[in-house]
Every structure is written in C-alpha cells, then in structure tokens.
Amino acid sequence: MTKGEDTRRMILERSAEVFNRKGYYGASMADIMEATGLEKGGIYRHFDSKDDLALEAFDFAVELVRQEFVAALKDKRHAIDRLRAIVGVYRAMPDGMPLAGGCPVLNTAIEADDTHPVLRDHARRAMDEWREFVVRVTSKGIERGQIRPEVEPDELATFIIATLEGAIMLTKLYDDATHMNRAVEYLENYIEVSVQA
C-alpha cells in the first residue's frame, strides 16, 4: 500500500469505531479528527464529506464482521455445525469484537431507518447478505438431510438474527453478557431440538 492508501485505511478503521460507538449523528468531525490524529483537511483529502466517510466506514465495519464469520465457519461442513458457529460468533460481538460499539448493522439500522435513506440502504444490503447466508446454510442442510424438511429457511433466518441482534442490544444496554449467553443457549437448544434432522 502507498502512504496515501495507508492513511485512508487508518481513517476508515478509526472512524468505523467512532461511528459504531457514537452513531452517525452523535459522532462529530472533531471526534474523528481526535481518533485519527488528523486535521479536517487531512480527512477530506481522502473522503468528500462526513456522509461519504460514514458510508465507507460502515461498509468497512461490516467487512470486519463478515471476516469473523468466514473464520468461524471455515472448517464447518455440516449445516448444524455451521448454524451453531454462526450463533457462536455473536457470543463475542457485544464485547467489542470485531469493533467497539456492538453490531454495526444493528446500530446503523436503528439510527438510519427514519432519518438517512442512503445509510439505511447500506444497512439493508448488509442484512440481506447476512439473511441470505443463513438461508443458504439452512437450504443446503435440508437438501443433505441434516435439517428437518419442514424448516422454512427464511423464517429461521429472521428468528435467529432477530434473537441475536436483540440480545446484543440487551447485553450492551446492561453491559452484562448474561443476556447474550442466554439467547445463545436458547438458540443452540432450539437448533438441536427443532432444526436438526
């Protein structure tokens, strides 16, 4: 990477965390200047506007989360193991993994749904990809006889994602992993009892 590319990536890394913790409206350019150690001009050399930076920083944050899932699922072939691994990744997420502030898709969805259609569309695309991934894992599991044929992949994806994202909210609100641990245990049990063939 050139020095310019290094700087661009550093700005994305640090501002992704600032936006994830403080939100799009809560994070100021002063916060981003402080986090990056750059003057406003140094930031605007790489990004046209706060909006432009926020959108790229969101996509960057989503990519960090995506890599966590790729790593967790790498060695898992059985659909039930893959679903369990997906649930397992969430267990760590409220602690600030892979970036402080919790799940970027949840944070951005809540903030942008009524206020910022472009940012909301980025959150929708990230969530689409995420739901489609759970749907594919489930559909393949049904094809291979590993998951019960009566399971509806789209419905299961909504249920799993809703439960885990709600649990991140609770765990961050109370700063207490108990809520995430309970949700993970309920889902693991549900997968064993009602999903596994």
Next chain:
Amino acid sequence: MTKGEDTRRMILERSAEVFNRKGYYGASMADIMEATGLEKGGIYRHFDSKDDLALEAFDFAVELVRQEFVAALKDKRHAIDRLRAIVGVYRAMPDGMPLAGGCPVLNTAIEADDTHPVLRDHARRAMDEWREFVVRVTSKGIERGQIRPEVEPDELATFIIATLEGAIMLTKLYDDATHMNRAVEYLENYIEVSVQA
C-alpha cells in the same frame, strides 16, 4: 389541566415522537420547534435543556408503551394467555404504535449505550420493569401449574424480549412487517410447545 400543563404535555407528546424517530443526537431543537409550533423560549419555559426534555420525553414514550401492555393484558388471567398477549402487542409496534419510530427503549438503548449514561439509565430502568413483568407472569404461571416448572423466568424474559426487539429492528429496517410476523409466530409456537405446562 391548566394551559401551562396542556402546553407541557403537548411538547412532551410531540418531542417524544421526534426523539423516537430521529434519535437524541439526530433531533435538533429546530425539529422540536417545528413539531410543537413553539419558539425556543416557549419550550425552555417548561424544560431546562434539550437533555431535560429528552429524558422526560423518553419516560413519556415508555408510559405510552406501558399503557398498550396494560390494555392488552387487562382481561387475561392465564399465564399463557398473558405471555401471548405480550407477544401480540409487539406485532403492532413497528407500525408506529403507540408512537412513530418503533420501540423507544430499543432506540434509546442503541443510541445511549456508549454515549449518554443518564439516558442509558432511563432505558435500563424501562427495560428492568419490562423484564420483571415477564418474569412475574412466568413465575406465577409456574406456581399455578400453567407453565412448566423447568422454565427459568429470567431466561425466558431475555429470550422473548431479545427476539421481539430484534424483530422490530428488522421490520423497521425493511419497512416490512414480515419479520415481526415471523418472530411472533415462532414465539407463539415456542410458548405452546416448550413453555405451556
């Protein structure tokens, strides 16, 4: 109510919706002036600061939600009917009932967890009350033999609330009630199969 009390209540009603849609940081005093039709001075006659107004508006919004639950549970005595009624209230919530912008506790939890400890504490208290309510309904149901004795009331409360709050996020993100309907059906089924004695 005196005219001053009327005005105070009108400011709370309208600003509760502005804060719920736009968030604490996203909502400006200009937004609140527009929603109330008052000048800044007219608002500050009743509230010391934007912070003061935001905290009272949040509590006002939570009270509106509380009343929805009171109404839905009024005629229900059996613990299973009461759990079903709780889940049923959420079905309508993403549509803007009782106030536009979705669930105020979810919105405020996500926004305030890393940024505004006082607002976060209000959200915690609202969520405490809400979890304790589900716990009481469940515990009574166990005492009366209506709910299986092996159900852990605290765990069930986390699971139900996490699933429903996550489903509000999905439904508002996509502006599509399918996600809430799926979550409600999963939970209704779960209550029937795994909770009911």
